[in-house]
Amino acid sequence: MDIIENFIDYVKIDTQSDESSNTYPSTIKQLNLAKKLVEQLQNLGISNAFLDKYGVVYAKIPANTEEAKDKIGFIAHLDTSPDCTGANVNPKIIEKYNGKNIILNEKENIVLDTKTFPSLLENIGETLVVTDGTTLLGADDKAGIAIIMNFIEKVLNSNIKHGQISIAFTPDEEIGRGTDNFNIKEFDSDYAFTLDGGSIHNIEYENFNAASATIKIHGVNIHPGSAKDKMINSILVAEEFNDLLPNDMIPSKTEGYQGFNHLCNINGNCEYTEMEYIIRNHSRAIFEKQKKDFEIARNILNHKYGYNIVEISIKDSYENMRTFIEKDPRSLNRIVNVYEKLKISYTFSPIRGGTDGARLTVMGLPTPNLGTGGFNYHGRYEYASITQMKKMVDILLELIQ
């Protein structure tokens, strides 16, 4: 099947995940795509393809040579973001994109314009797929799935000598549960690549170290009319606490390799206030120092008020995969060689978040991320470049040789 045909088919299947659900997968509808993929894989002759009880699809192509070759895996996710509806997606194909604004929806005046989205200018001449302006597209991550499926078909119809190739399609990546039930043993690879997002010229093997912090502030409440020298308003102490943290280390003032502390929730009254922060940094050393800053702020305030007015608890969430990839750089070396051989330009871009691959890497399966030619994720301005998707198929075909 043609890569465009497959991609269009996949995005028309609603696979939105749901954070509030406690089931695996979080939504049954993700299985509609999972089952279709198993069927397609079996039709291609991969009889071992199956869907497990957690909604993960696994498949393997055995090695076809005696020569010792690495076992390589490829992973993409089935679900789309809960941020924007993925029902009734009505994709439109634009051949040889001319660099002008794209009218997504004439009636509602929804336009994909090059000023707001300058990445479009890098797509001139390419074949694009866009939305009708009312839903997301779901290139995140159905572009990844379409690339892998097209790649498999080409492998099976070629004479390429390769080692074992493992495939997995996972549910619930968008709600952070994509690897909760991932079976590394079943997957059986030396290393893997997630195909999830962005320009195909980005190779990603660095992400944040991440922690979350809960701050509890115990104030003293009393009638405001007779409060002099008695009341301690916990909301104002919360403000003091936040002021004691590095003021420029916040999301709106950082980019690239700069980490941050983000106050994402605050709730309270005079008597008691609770604050939630997330702490992020690519550098382990600075990350540890950021956590220390929280303790220092607590100590200052506890000393100032003369009792344990501030309590903090900090929990690590995920780690930067870079440290692990550097210990076992086979995946990275291999992909870089391919880009150089095919003379495709690349940059290493640090992910300002986490990925399923980061978790798998820490679990023992080194898994950098590759781009899929999808842009503006999680909203109505999402679009995909079929031209870049096809190029990524060529990259994967070279990678396994």
Ligand SMILES: [Zn+2]
């Ligand atoms: Zn994704």
